Amino acid sequence: MRFFKKSTVMLVVFLLAMGTLLAACGDSKDEASSGSKKGKTEIEFWSFWGSGTRKPVIEKIVDDFNKSQDKIHVTYKYLPFGDIWTKELASVAAGNPPDVIINDINSVQQRAQKNQSVNLAKYVKNDPDLKDQFYPQLWNTVLYKNDPYAIPFNTDTRVLFYNKDLFKEAGLDPNKPPTTWDELAADAKKLDKKSGSQYTRLGFLPRYGIGPDVWIDNATGVGEWDYKNGKPVINDPKAVQALQWIKDYEANYGSKVINTFQSQFGSEQADPFISGKLGMEMNAATFYTQIRDFGKNMDFGVAPMPEMTSGNGHTSWGGGFVAEIPKGAKHPDASYEFIKFLTSAKEQAYWASKNFDNVANIQGSKDAAKDLSGKAKEVYQLAVENLDQTLITPQPIEAPDYTSLVNPEIDKVMLGKKSPQAALDDAQKAVEKLAKSNK
Template identity: 50%
Template sequence: MKRVVVLVLMLGLILAGCGGLLPKGDSSNSTQDDNGKNKEGKTEIKFWSFWGSDPRKATINKIIDDYNKSQDKVVVKYTYLPWGDIWTKNLAAVAAGNPADVVINDINSTALRGLKNQAEDITDLAQKDNLEGQFSKELWQASQHEGKVYGIPFNTDTRILFYNKDAFKEAGLDPNKPPETWEELEKYATMLDKKKGDTYERIGFYPLFGVGPDIWLMNKKHQNYIDDEGKVTLNTQENINTMNWLKKWQDKYGTDVLQKYQAKFDSQQGNPFFDGSVAMIVKDQSFATQLDDFAKDIDYGVVELPAATQGEEQTSWGGGFVAEVPKGSKHKEEAYDFIKYLTNEQNQKLWAEETFDLVANEKAAEAAGKNLTGNKQQAYQTAVDNMKQTILTPVPVDAPEYFNLVNPQLDNIMQGKKSPEEGLEKAQKDVEKLVEQNRK
């Protein structure tokens, strides 16, 4: 999962005491008077994001330009900050009392920023415009803390299964009938495996190519490790069974083979799915753009993740980003107005079509999915449909760093250093202790 964002945020709490580390060229250094107005009498809104490459840069600049022309009271000034820098600099600016007015931030840590008084409460403004109805329940809830809104969802993602239709045909499988359960996933993978002597020329499927164990743990139990009340559910029989299932896959192929394949994945253009040496893989919908860039000739299909058992609802995981007003902004209402514009149906649809991001506005996502063509249309529409079964994992305010306790134990299990029972019991106790300490 993309939990590196949260690590950056934790480090940012330390760096925040170092003062206002504003980016070079930030609009706060220029044309505003003491009331935040420029020489034309317009209020300047400072907007920070990490969108610096095409097509995102071109698209956000178009939206900003359209907004600036749509009214004569506010002008938005855009600053690009590199991924990894933006969150620490945002926290430092908040601590220094000189924040941006709008910033794009991680959705799963929104509640944590609300708790720590790092984002403005925009509940009344959002309720007045009835923004809640524009987004899925999962995305809207992830943008809150204790019922108060601290950000408006901008985009999201979800994990889905990509499969090579030509490989299916070669193995005698119907390319229009992908696996629906974990049992079928194993059966299909065995049929798709291709060996020459002791060497794998093609691996049918390995569940930890593209995602971590947590995706499969949540697929099985349909919930995060920690609920809203602080109850920890790590050491369960369902999770033990899932870790044993993952270990069985690893034992089948062997660590040497899997490490060689993983090295190819890490090289991007050498991705084994691109050359057909892996037949199925779990990725988010944006993988379709990589296939367009590096493997145009692959005939692939896209489907939701198989469910653990027949008749059981499958579950996927997603992340995403919100547009929020950092605490201390001197132009909260004007900043919110721009956020409302940024997340309306028209601009969200434009963003989706230009960038292939899965946008948070549900009507815009549906419309964008219908306007795409070919395999990309299938991938995007599958992602849109899959949001109904996609959960988010907002950082628990009682245990914001819980993954530092869980992930090493999952690694220990996969490396054979601990049994699933031992590793999950240790993780359970450690996280319970963390929740108890933080609640005190």
Template identity: 55%
Template sequence: MKTTFLMTALLVMILAITACTPQSRGAGKTADGKTVFEFWTFWGSETRRPVIEKIVSDFNASQDKIEVKHVYLPWGDIWTKNLAQIAAKNPGDVIINDIASVNQRASKKQNTDLSAYLAKDNIEDRFFPQLWNNVMYDGKAYAIPFNTDTRMLYYNKQAFRDAGLDPEKPPQTWDQLEEYAKKLDIKKGNTYERIGFHPLFGDFGTDNWLFNADGGEGYFAEDGSLKINTPGKVEALKWIKSWNDRLGQKNVDAMKAEFGSKQSDPFISGKVAMIMQQGTFATQIRDYGKDLDVGVAPVPERTTGSGHWSGGGGFVAEIPYGSKHPDEAWEFIKYLTDYDAQKYWAVKNFDNVANVKASDDPELSKNEIYKASVDNLKVTRQFQVPLSAPDYKNLINPQLDAVLLNNADPAQALQKAESDVSALMKQNGG
């Protein structure tokens, strides 16, 4: 009995070790001699997976030396596994990763310096300059931009008409935004059937409003100095809080509790007349709000001339450090970010791509919202995560929340956030 138990336990251990041992990716060859490698993404939806797999299939058919295998891994899991495989010296060969933290991975030797490849294939001019800036570390590129996004103001034109507003003249400043919102509010008794606008409904967080109010200045200046506690950001916090005060926190919370997706989206369902959303929000309107008469406009500026600053992010194609097939991976990345693949991705997903020529394609420009989103990239900021404060938002966000919950003064909260981030940077040698 004891012997049987020990043998069973040993077998379980062997199976566990075998399961945890990564299979070598260095010897992949097809029968006809093609090099096989893995391309990791988190695009597994019924919308995006067929698109990326068609791009992969087209690449495989375009030449006879490389065969790319698309590997889908869930959001979040993909990057955990990537780091584990890099540590095991057996990563995939191309991965889609976050654009804001390219420099973080480069500083930790988790992605590949692409300088040698760019020296022979200089493709920098394909991309929007602000996106290219975000793939740089120590003067070298460690990734290639794939896609990006931007936030704009969506507004219900019929609601504008009903409220006596010109649907062809959306609000341009914060004062106009509030003026329009009050006219668009529909209140019955003590509750709202429709709220004209709220700064934090949709996809434009507090931090976005803070740099919108501050001339596009983020939390960190280019010289590394902190720009958290500034007059513009203090005023922005006060302004956001004023919406809760005017509408009533209970009303705001009650309205948010009714929000859902698809037909239950607050804008599509008519519960909100103006909302901040990404360009890709147009696909939800297309699918679930076909009767809506929709307009889009840049983010209103704090005051005339201060700038219609918006926020964006995006993803890049990287070669993980230790890839067994970096040369072949580079050939695929060139294809993935060239005109044809980028246009196909944009057309099928209504997504902002990093390739300038593909973004300006006439077929895409026919769509009013897509063209507006491309134009909006000119005033869209993307920020790198600072090397000496990778977790800076964990120090700032609680202070912002405290203000909106009436538990802190805006200036004091931002001062506390700046002091905390400064201490973190000093601790990390920054």
């Protein structure tokens, strides 16, 4: 399920205190540079990309920027995912933040509201075509009171992976993946396999790879919050139907069978889809890299998330990150120039093709697909097309931690403690109360 941090006073105080303590310990810097820095505006760029795959790519982009002009020099600093935003909060409070940081796409508005990031309106005004370079739903996440406070960098999207060999074995057409929930359930039943009374393979599990909230997104097409009208729509009739469908689907097996089966799951070669224990799996398109690395000679296909009923829409869900200038950055003009470079079509295509990652720049996405080949190209091309129907769910200003009220109610449904209607009605009331109190 999606998880959003709570915005409580105690949490902020704790984060600031911890960030200050950590900052006092000092950090070593990872620097991508090009020659002399004399006479140039120095800016520091923070991100959590430190893996053997991603770090060289981001360092190459930084180095290319440094070489592309002679006025600005960027130093890249890696911080672990668990530390970076704690330290940023501390640095903003201390008046000594980084010049550019990669931040969560879903909480841009909260940072803008708290005056923790720089309003980019005056810069974007001089680049009138800038916003059209990005997927609209991603651009909308960076707006607060109609002004942009960040530039989208990357995203993701959920798609259906299916095992073509197992489709053939079950008498299914390997070139015709399911397109509706009913077809998905019917195909899954044919893919189920038993040895005696024990299942050795399941066709599909609705809550493996994604959570009930993504099924709700798919069913309603808008998710749990109506951003246009600023109100919760948690107990939408289609959301109730989605939870009921999951519950009925799992009831066909029983919790004991599902729990026993899931206890055998692992990662890499032990992933149930890669190991052949699961015929179909909903997951982020980037799951392809695990299949590539650990699913030797596996013949699989990809398809959009099946729609609830024909004509309802193949809505998927995604998250992502943005490039942002923290409040108090000393050189915002230079920071913006670097962010423009970082999110340009050319650099986005390079990042996407090297990391097999969905990016926010539309042209960059299309160009990345051209740079790939074989199965990688097939999966990435579908992912790019799927972004047109991918929903992004930023934390609403009125109720930033509303999922902390919704998710427990969904859990009660899955545990058989409440009906879908009762649970979502209770969640609706609780979130309405929260939104009213925040106004």
